[in-house]
Amino acid sequence: MLFVEKYKMEKADHLKLYKQMVLIRRLEEKSAELYQQGKIGGFLHLYIGQEAVGVGAVAAMKPQDHIITAYRDHGIAIAVGMDAGVMMAELLGKQTGCSKGKGGSMHLADVSKHFWGGHAIVGAHLPLAAGLALSFQYNHADSVIICMMGDGATNIGYFHESLNLSKVWKLPVVWMVENNQYGMGTAIERASAVSEIRQKAEGYQIPNARVDGMNVLAMKEAVGKALEHARCGEGPYFLEAITYRYRGHSMGDPERYRKPDEIKKWQEDDPIGQYNEHLAKNKIAADSELDAIESEVEAEADAAVKFAEESPNPSPEALWEHVYVSG
Amino acid sequence: MxxxxxxxxxxxxxxxxxxxxxxxxxxxxxxxxxxxxxxxxxxxxxxxxxxxxxxxxxxxxxxxxxxxxxxxxxxxxxxxxxxxxxxxxxxxxxxxxxxxxxxxxxxxxxxxxxxxxxxxxxxxxxxxxxxxxxxxxxxxxxxxxxxxxxxxxxxxxxxxxxxxxxxxxxxxxxxxxxxxxxVPAGDYTVPLGKSEVKRPGKDVTIVTYSKMLQISMEAASQLAAEGIEAEVIDLRSLRPLDLDPVFESFKKTNRAVIVEEGWKSFGVGAEVAARTYEECFDYLDAPIKRVAQIEVPLPYNRELEQSALPKAADVIRAVKEVV
Structure with a gap:
């Protein structure tokens, strides 16, 4: 756990990142409860343990940048600034949800905040990311897109076609693998020919790095560098964030493939815990301030759930809306 | 033009x-x-x-x-x-x-x-x-x-x-x-999702699209020589699917043949026939016929391949079965 002086940030920025991570975790815990109560349907994939990856990546984005991810998307939604109530309403399938109750947990998006989803076919959002990057390039825009994916997505054809095209066309994209060690319940070494995922980028001569995905400041710095590389017309950059999910792949995961000790070991490096320690130890924030954030988050999460529960269901007419663009 | x-x-x-x-x-x-x-x-x-x-x-x-x-x-x-x-x-x-x-x-x-x-x-x-x-x-x-x-x-x-x-x-x-x-000179568009009557007729409705329009038009001219006036409707778009002109025509002719190049199973003919039965049952004078590719993967050999694809003669035969 090394936080060195080079991560120069204002106190307010630190507290913002800290709060986002705590809020994501609290909302995920609430989501799990709501799922168990039968209020959230379908699949639910929690981000607990991986908060530093998404929060650090989004913190590095400039206003003109964009982001897209897979179905473990709640953390990104919060990190880009989606209202927690609007997110929770989507999980509950309500009209006030970001996707009007038609997308659910796996299909959160807020295009106004440059967050393009939430995609649930493994690897399928990679070509979409390449295309979004292509639109920026075509329009001579100064934008870069971060495309997050799980380690499992690096074994599918989409990954290879998209990396190849991004290099050939020098697309402004940062490919970012969240290596949480498992593709569903299958460990990396049982599914991927190489366990060090970044090596796959070497095959396409895409510059790459590994980064500690449990350390939000390391994430922010690495993604910042990657974004600047891609922004300068040098083409894509590839990052592999080493992280871990504490909960199952989804709520229906029997977790027969790993031992509780393994989870405990990773929890020693908990992204929120180590950041808390860093902020306190370096006197960036007082304990009382950090405690205040936790209370604030608690209230915000409660309010989000209340908003979602009290929101109306979509109207019956909504079934027919947005099949086609009208006019 | x-x-x-x-x-x-x-x-x-x-x-x-x-x-x-x-x-x-x-x-x-x-x-x-x-x-x-x-x-x-x-x-x-x-x-x-x-x-x-x-x-x-x-x-x-x-x-x-x-x-x-x-x-x-x-x-x-x-x-x-x-x-x-x-x-x-x-x-x-x-x-x-x-x-x-x-x-x-x-x-x-x-x-x-x-x-x-x-x-x-x-x-x-x-x-x-x-x-x-x-x-x-x-x-x-x-x-x-x-x-x-x-x-x-x-x-x-x-x-x-x-x-x-x-x-x-x-x-x-x-x-x-x-x-x-x-082709009209200058700028023009054709509305999407609208079928079009490509040849008017009163005796039978032929519903088709794409390449099979050519085949169907050829069949319709040959049928005309024998005194059978086929109305040929070109779907042009499969989704959205505009069947109003088909129903209108069918209510006049009471007979239909659907011609498609793909396989018959679960095909355009199946869809158009089902909807025509649903909408125009009272106007039905004969079973609706379908002309389609025979249900094999297309072979390389020219004669074999051609024998699997619908021809004007197949359309004429189907029409004659219903008029």
Whole structure:
């Protein structure tokens, strides 16, 4: 756990990142409860343990940048600034949800905040990311897109076609693998020919790095560098964030493939815990301030759930809306 | 009116729309320096340059996917898939993404992409390169599936497709590229999702589209010589599917034959017949007949291949069974 002086940030920025991570975790815990109560349907994939990856990546984005991810998307939604109530309403399938109750947990998006989803076919959002990057390039825009994916997505054809095209066309994209060690319940070494995922980028001569995905400041710095590389017309950059999910792949995961000790070991490096320690130890924030954030988050999460529960269901007419663009 | 080939009509539509709208660019296999494997984009690369006429790797998933992504980002890409058979490789992109993103994210995203692909049999390309799988794509709400059968419609529908915001699969027929027909001079569009009576008649309704329009029109002239007046309706679009002209015609003729190049099972004929039975049961004077490709993978041998594809004679035979 090394936080060195080079991560120069204002106190307010630190507290913002800290709060986002705590809020994501609290909302995920609430989501799990709501799922168990039968209020959230379908699949639910929690981000607990991986908060530093998404929060650090989004913190590095400039206003003109964009982001897209897979179905473990709640953390990104919060990190880009989606209202927690609007997110929770989507999980509950309500009209006030970001996707009007038609997308659910796996299909959160807020295009106004440059967050393009939430995609649930493994690897399928990679070509979409390449295309979004292509639109920026075509329009001579100064934008870069971060495309997050799980380690499992690096074994599918989409990954290879998209990396190849991004290099050939020098697309402004940062490919970012969240290596949480498992593709569903299958460990990396049982599914991927190489366990060090970044090596796959070497095959396409895409510059790459590994980064500690449990350390939000390391994430922010690495993604910042990657974004600047891609922004300068040098083409894509590839990052592999080493992280871990504490909960199952989804709520229906029997977790027969790993031992509780393994989870405990990773929890020693908990992204929120180590950041808390860093902020306190370096006197960036007082304990009382950090405690205040936790209370604030608690209230915000409660309010989000209340908003979602009290929101109306979509109207019956909504079934027919947005099949086609009208006019 | 000027006469153009189907190829020239499509090429003109692309050229004119690209001149008019800088958001439009082309991407696909061999569309640039080569000029298109069916020569539709010959001359485009030199005129519009490599930024707007992009040669891609042979990688249909990312061709379709990047085009969809670029459309999400506000551009108007036209992706060419070398043949519709290769669109199977890009199937998830087309049916799971292009068709669904607008709906699934509550209207936040639009996908104004046009994916062009030639299809159809009759060129001795063997079983994997000769299919007419149009109905498979037409199964999915959210897509426009267009399949013009004349140069006029090809040009007007492609121009219309490039001026609206829904994802379009534009299926050309590989053996129609040389077909000639009258095309209006100047700018025009043909409305999407509208069928058209291509030949009026009173004795039987023939419903068809794409290449089979040619076959059906040929059959209709031969039938006319024998005193049978067939009304030929060109669907032009499989989704949205406009059957009002079919019902109107059927209420007059009380008989119908549906002609498609693809296989009969679960096909266009099955759909049109079922809906006609549902809507026009009281007007029925004979069972509705279907003419379609026989249910085998298309063989390479010319005679065998031709024997599997619908001909004017098959249409005439079916008509005579119902009149």
């Amino acid at each position: 000027p006469q153009l080939t189907y190829r020239e009509a499509i090429s003109q539509a692309l050229w004119e729309e690209m001149e008019a709208n800088p958001k439009i660019f082309l991407m696909g296999e061999e569309i640039g320096m080569w000029g298109g494997t069916y020569a539709v984009t010959r001359g485009f690369y030199d005129h519009f340059g490599p930024e707007r006429v992009k040669d891609t790797p042979i990688a249909e998933m990312v061709i379709a996917g990047a085009a969809i992504g670029a459309a999400m980002g506000g551009a108007r890409p036209v992706a060419e898939i070398m043949t519709i058979n290769f669109a199977f490789v890009a199937f998830d992109m087309i049916v799971n993404h292009a068709a669904k993103l607008h709906y699934m994210f509550g209207g936040q995203m639009k996908v104004p992409v046009v994916i062009r692909a030639p299809g159809g049999g009759g060129r001795q390309l063997g079983a994997t390169h000769s299919q007419t799988p149009d109905v498979i794509f037409a199964h999915f709400p959210g897509l426009y599936v267009l399949a013009p059968g004349t140069p006029r419609d090809a040009k007007g529908m492609l121009k219309a497709a490039l001026r609206q915001d829904n994802p379009v699969l534009f299926i050309e027929h590989a053996t129609l590229y040389q077909a000639r027909g009258e």
